[in-house]
Amino acid sequence: MSSYLGDGYTLKSWLTTRDHKRIALLYMISITAFFAIGGGAATIMRLELATPAGDLVQPHTYNELFTVHGVIMVWFFLIPSIPSVLGNFLVPLMIGARDMAFPRLNLASWYILLAGGALTLYGILMGGVDTGWTFYTPFSTMFSNSYVVIVVIGVFVAGFSSIFTGINFIVTVHTLRAPGMTWFRLPLFVWANYATSIILVLATPVLAMTLILIALERIFQIGIFDPALGGDPLLFQHLFWFYSHPAVYIMVLPAMGVASEIIPCFARRPVFGYRFMTYAILAISSIGFLVWGHHMFVSGQSMYASVVFSLLSFLVAIPSAIKVFNWLATLYQGSIELSAPMIYALGFVGLFTIGGLTGLFLAALALDVHLTDTYFVVAHFHYIMVGGSVAAYLGGLHFWWPKISGRLYPEMWGRVAAILIFVGFNLTFFPQYLLGYEGMPRRYHSYAPEYQLLNVLSSAGASILAIAYVLPFGYMLWSIFYGQRAPANPWQATGLEWTTPSPPPTHNFAQTPQVTQAPYAYTREMPS
Amino acid sequence: MTATAFDDAAQREHAAVLGLWIFLISELMFFGPLFLGYVYGRVQWSAGFAAASRATDIELGSINTAILLTSSFTMAAAIALRELAPRMARALLLATATCGAVFLAIKGIEYHDDWRRHLFPAHAFYFDAAHAQAAQYFFWIYFAVTALHALHLLIGIGVVSALATRAQQANAPRWELTGLYWHFVDCVWIFLYPMLYLVGTR
Amino acid sequence: GIFFWSVRLFVGLYSPPADALPVFVVAKQWMWTLQHRNGRREINELHVPTDTPIKLVMTSQDVIHSFFIPELRVKQDVVPGRYTLLWFNIDKPGTYHLYCAEYCGTEHSQMGGVVTALPPAQFSAWLQHGNARSSLAERGFAAYRRYGCSGCHESGASVHAPSLRNLFGTPVQLQDGRRVIADESYLRDSILLPMKDIVAGYATVMPNYSGQMSEDDLMAIIDYLRDEKYRTDEQPESKDAP
Ligand code: HEA
Numbered sequence: 001m002s003s004y005l006g007d008g009y010t011l012k013s014w015l016t017t018r019d020h021k022r023i024a025l026l027y028m029i030s031i032t033a034f035f036a037i038g039g040g041a042a043t044i045m046r047l048e049l050a051t052p053a054g055d056l057v058q059p060h061t062y063n064e065l066f067t068v069h070g071v072i073m074v075w076f077f078l079i080p081s082i083p084s085v086l087g088n089f090l091v092p093l094m095i096g097a098r099d100m101a102f103p104r105l106n107l108a109s110w111y112i113l114l115a116g117g118a119l120t121l122y123g124i125l126m127g128g129v130d131t132g133w134t135f136y137t138p139f140s141t142m143f144s145n146s147y148v149v150i151v152v153i154g155v156f157v158a159g160f161s162s163i164f165t166g167i168n169f170i171v172t173v174h175t176l177r178a179p180g181m182t183w184f185r186l187p188l189f190v191w192a193n194y195a196t197s198i199i200l201v202l203a204t205p206v207l208a209m210t211l212i213l214i215a216l217e218r219i220f221q222i223g224i225f226d227p228a229l230g231g232d233p234l235l236f237q238h239l240f241w242f243y244s245h246p247a248v249y250i251m252v253l254p255a256m257g258v259a260s261e262i263i264p265c266f267a268r269r270p271v272f273g274y275r276f277m278t279y280a281i282l283a284i285s286s287i288g289f290l291v292w293g294h295h296m297f298v299s300g301q302s303m304y305a306s307v308v309f310s311l312l313s314f315l316v317a318i319p320s321a322i323k324v325f326n327w328l329a330t331l332y333q334g335s336i337e338l339s340a341p342m343i344y345a346l347g348f349v350g351l352f353t354i355g356g357l358t359g360l361f362l363a364a365l366a367l368d369v370h371l372t373d374t375y376f377v378v379a380h381f382h383y384i385m386v387g388g389s390v391a392a393y394l395g396g397l398h399f400w401w402p403k404i405s406g407r408l409y410p411e412m413w414g415r416v417a418a419i420l421i422f423v424g425f426n427l428t429f430f431p432q433y434l435l436g437y438e439g440m441p442r443r444y445h446s447y448a449p450e451y452q453l454l455n456v457l458s459s460a461g462a463s464i465l466a467i468a469y470v471l472p473f474g475y476m477l478w479s480i481f482y483g484q485r486a487p488a489n490p491w492q493a494t495g496l497e498w499t500t501p502s503p504p505p506t507h508n509f510a511q512t513p514q515v516t517q518a519p520y521a522y523t524r525e526m527p528s
Numbered sequence: 529m530t531a532t533a534f535d536d537a538a539q540r541e542h543a544a545v546l547g548l549w550i551f552l553i554s555e556l557m558f559f560g561p562l563f564l565g566y567v568y569g570r571v572q573w574s575a576g577f578a579a580a581s582r583a584t585d586i587e588l589g590s591i592n593t594a595i596l597l598t599s600s601f602t603m604a605a606a607i608a609l610r611e612l613a614p615r616m617a618r619a620l621l622l623a624t625a626t627c628g629a630v631f632l633a634i635k636g637i638e639y640h641d642d643w644r645r646h647l648f649p650a651h652a653f654y655f656d657a658a659h660a661q662a663a664q665y666f667f668w669i670y671f672a673v674t675a676l677h678a679l680h681l682l683i684g685i686g687v688v689s690a691l692a693t694r695a696q697q698a699n700a701p702r703w704e705l706t707g708l709y710w711h712f713v714d715c716v717w718i719f720l721y722p723m724l725y726l727v728g729t730r
Numbered sequence: 731g732i733f734f735w736s737v738r739l740f741v742g743l744y745s746p747p748a749d750a751l752p753v754f755v756v757a758k759q760w761m762w763t764l765q766h767r768n769g770r771r772e773i774n775e776l777h778v779p780t781d782t783p784i785k786l787v788m789t790s791q792d793v794i795h796s797f798f799i800p801e802l803r804v805k806q807d808v809v810p811g812r813y814t815l816l817w818f819n820i821d822k823p824g825t826y827h828l829y830c831a832e833y834c835g836t837e838h839s840q841m842g843g844v845v846t847a848l849p850p851a852q853f854s855a856w857l858q859h860g861n862a863r864s865s866l867a868e869r870g871f872a873a874y875r876r877y878g879c880s881g882c883h884e885s886g887a888s889v890h891a892p893s894l895r896n897l898f899g900t901p902v903q904l905q906d907g908r909r910v911i912a913d914e915s916y917l918r919d920s921i922l923l924p925m926k927d928i929v930a931g932y933a934t935v936m937p938n939y940s941g942q943m944s945e946d947d948l949m950a951i952i953d954y955l956r957d958e959k960y961r962t963d964e965q966p967e968s969k970d971a972p
């Protein structure tokens with residue numbers, strides 16, 4: 001049987017494919033491009049911030065840069081990253097299905113994402129936006145002189161890609177599990193994508209409508225967010241964060257799923273507390289809907305609301321803590337092999353923990369008053385999103401690369417890059433915690449001279465990070481042509497995806513597999 | 529090998545129905561911000577909202593509500609009669625789509641009226657000074673939410689008409705899905721009607 | 731533990747002492763305008779006495795800004811269309827950074843300044859020095875007459891309207907049953923959105939002043955109303971004291 005890669009070589013065979021694995025690759029290529037754009041903006045920002053004076057770019061340009069950076073990185077890179085690339089590739093394989101439930105919708109989601117991205121990039125090329133990725137009113141609706149409408153519509157369009165992907169995952173997991181694949185035999189990666197999909201489906205439409213309201217308000221110069229008309233700018237913030245807090249779990253839950261696959265494999269032990277892990281995933285995704293107000297502690301919302309949101313934010317840490325402790329318990333007494341995916345996965349756990357704990361600092365009311373809108377917040381979310389989720393994405397890419405490409409990546413290079421990313425990352429973002437604590441506000445084009453030392457460190461780290469990110473790009477590409485051919489199961493891993501040849505045939509399984517046992521049946525004796 | 533992930537038709541139908549349900553829940557969330565905006569305005573100016581809602585045309589609104597309820601009924605009847613009386617069922621589908629079209633026509637008349645009475649908030653808006661601000665806000669929501677509903681209805685009419693033209697070939701789940709969507713659009717209106725037309729009446 | 735501790739601190743941050751010295755702040759792209767009760771104005775600079783609780787009554791003319799003094803660990807968004815409050819008490823004389831912490835457009839990073847804390851005696855001298863303007867409350871009284879408020883709210887008026895004397899800081903019974911304290915935000919809303927909070931027992935005849943009154947006049951009137959309160963409390967000195 002020919003592999004899915006060999007099933008047609010024309011461009012058309014790719015652009016009209018219904019195969020979830022090919023669609024995953026289409027996503028992979030597009031989000032890599034988006035990552036490069038977002039990373040390019042970050043690079044210019046870090047260059048600007050190397051000196052206190054605003055000497056490299058105009059203030060307006062700087063504002064456009066971080067807006068582009070945030071918008072592209074969040075909506076066009078990180079949200080689609082793990083679900084749409086790894087999830088698309090793996091979820092059907094992991095549950096023993098031949099494809100997603102709605103293959104055409106799956107392809108349409110990709111085109112929709114591209115359409116949204118094209119609109120957004122068009123708006124950026126026309127002149128850009130300077131509102132920040134948060135689009136706060138009334139700045140975005142009445143005062144900004146930039147291409148807000150077109151970018152907002154671009155994000156709106158991309159939102160439908162999220163919604164359709166979410167629907168596809170939910171229905172696929174519900175209806176296409178192979179015989180014997182009960183809910184509690186699902187790999188945690190599938191659970192994580194399932195929970196993520198629920199958030200995608202419930203939260204994204206709220207963002208979509210909110211963005212439309214912004215566009216309308218800008219066009220008609222009247223609406224419900226403008227205080228001059230009796231509207232309320234805080235209403236916008238509530239709606240935006242009602243989406244965007246759950247969205248941060250869209251960005252981290254799949255990463256947790258990846259870690260839950262890699263860690264047991266390279267520790268040769270079953271995941272500790274499988275059931276608790278699933279409950280924790282569901283708890284995070286549901287409590288996550290109730291904490292949005294922690295972004296608004298100093299916005300002027302009622303004090304009592306703030307107290308409640310703070311308490312709920314502390315509660316959401318409990319399931320996250322369960323997950324961290326379970327990963328640690330999985331490692332305990334395992335025979336650990338520090339391969340490249342494992343380095344990424346352990347990096348994820350460590351940096352997520354730091355990012356999460358500093359999230360709790362921010363959730364503590366009195367501390368947030370000082371730290372909000374400073375670089376402390378910037379450091380918090382980059383720890384989770386870059387140190388955590390991006391690392392998990394890369395880790396997953398390495399882990400399943402043999403399955404995806406049919407080739408092995410060069411392990412040495414993999415380890416070097418992983419370690420370099422870890423080092424560069426910490427050097428970039430740890431100083432930002434200190435900057436924030438010392439009071440440097442975010443979104444500042446120029447800053448007081450006393451902050452320079454830490455900023456220089458951060459910019460230096462960012463250069464290391466930039467180089468380190470290019471490495472995998474290079475050697476993965478290399479391995480496609482020159483890499484060693486991969487066996488079906490190079491890591492001796494469990495999971496249905498490893499029972500297929502590498503790369504898998506178009507319809508995955510010649511025969512629908514029968515599942516007879518729980519996932520993660522690792523034993524220490526198994527060689528790896 | 530077949531190019532589908534499903535083992536049999538039953539499984540596929542199950543997936544389609546589930547998918548549509550999830551989509552409709554998603555749709556409900558899509559309307560959410562408008563409802564929230566409405567609640568905010570009503571808390572802010574309860575008297576103003578009542579006054580503004582008195583300015584909407586309750587007669588046309590009520591007629592339209594009746595029309596949509598009728599259409600839901602014809603839709604349900606069409607599905608029930610699909611096998612027993614296929615021609616009848618098809619006629620009922622057309623009736624459903626017609627009801628939708630009439631609804632839109634009446635809505636258009638209403639919009640025209642509102643425009644003439646200076647109730648469109650972004651153009652020459654005029655309202656009794658004491659409540660002008662509240663009314664402007666109210667009509668902003670009014671236009672946004674009814675236009676969104678109209679858009680959904682338009683899609684609904686398209687789907688129902690498409691089904692009517694291929695009534696014979698279409699399978700049961702296709703009918704069911706169409707009906708589900710239609711009922712959803714009706715349901716949304718059932719919420720809009722009291723919000724926009726009835727709050728002010730005592 | 732940490733949670734309760736931080737809630738306590740937070741609630742503290744939200745509860746300015748009753749005798750805090752008010753300063754009025756208007757933010758706009760991209761500067762801070764600050765006004766003391768005696769009418770002295772400053773731009774991007776704030777002088778305050780040490781060892782005195784200071785209460786900032788803040789609003790914005792355009793977008794959202796945020797008043798941030800890192801050394802004091804205080805920050806509060808400044809939102810158009812409403813008042814937000816921030817209070818602090820500096821014990822060491824010196825200068826402190828002032829930043830705008832909420833992104834507000836092109837010059838966001840330039841929208842800063844300094845807060846200078848002076849010992850109280852020096853501060854009083856500073857306050858009197860070179861101030862040609864009349865006090866806020868005086869201007870407020872003039873505005874109160876100019877906008878015709880006195881026509882309804884003074885005892886001789888033919889319209890049945892509540893007396894505003896003695897109102898500031900006291901509880902008000904509203905028609906819908908709520909009881910609220912007449913603080914700055916309440917007064918603001920009463921004047922700009924009279925339909926929102928109706929005082930129990932009165933008709934809704936008060937005109938709506940939104941769009942007709944500048945933030946400056948509004949602050950002056952509110953300060954005048956505060957002053958009325960102090961006068962009837964028989965604290966004749968409090969008016970001139972900083
Ligand atoms: C993937 C993204 C992601 C994730 C997962 C999180 C997770 C969390 N975030 Fe974060 N956050 C962002 C992305 C993310 N955040 C972004 C992008 C912003 C800024 C938006 C903007 O303004 O531009 C932000 C801003 C932000 C704020 C607002 C800051 C401000 O602007 O003032 C707050 C405040 O409460 C907060 C809190 C939290 C908390 C409590 C969690 C929790 O979920 C964390 C839970 C995890 C742990 C606690 C670690 C693991 C636990 C242990 C190791 C056990 C030991 C610990 C205990 C039992 C306590 N975040």
Ligand code: HEA
Nearest residue numbers: 036039042066070073078132133385442443444462466469
């Ligand atoms: C997923 C999300 C994500 C990711 C991955 C990143 C990645 C990075 N971010 Fe970003 N960041 C955000 C999300 C993210 N960020 C958000 C939401 C904001 C808030 C925006 C706002 O305020 O509105 C923000 C804001 C933000 C700021 C604060 C700006 C300010 O407040 O003034 C800074 C400053 O240092 C920064 C830096 C960086 C750096 C150095 C990286 C680096 O990790 C990037 C490294 C990557 C590269 C350098 C590219 C690598 C190159 C390739 C892959 C090329 C290969 C391809 C080819 C050769 C074709 N980010």
Ligand code: CUA
Nearest residue numbers: 795830832834
């Ligand atoms: Cu004003 Cu930022």
Ligand SMILES: [Cu+2]
Nearest residue numbers: 245292294295
């Ligand atoms: Cu959050």
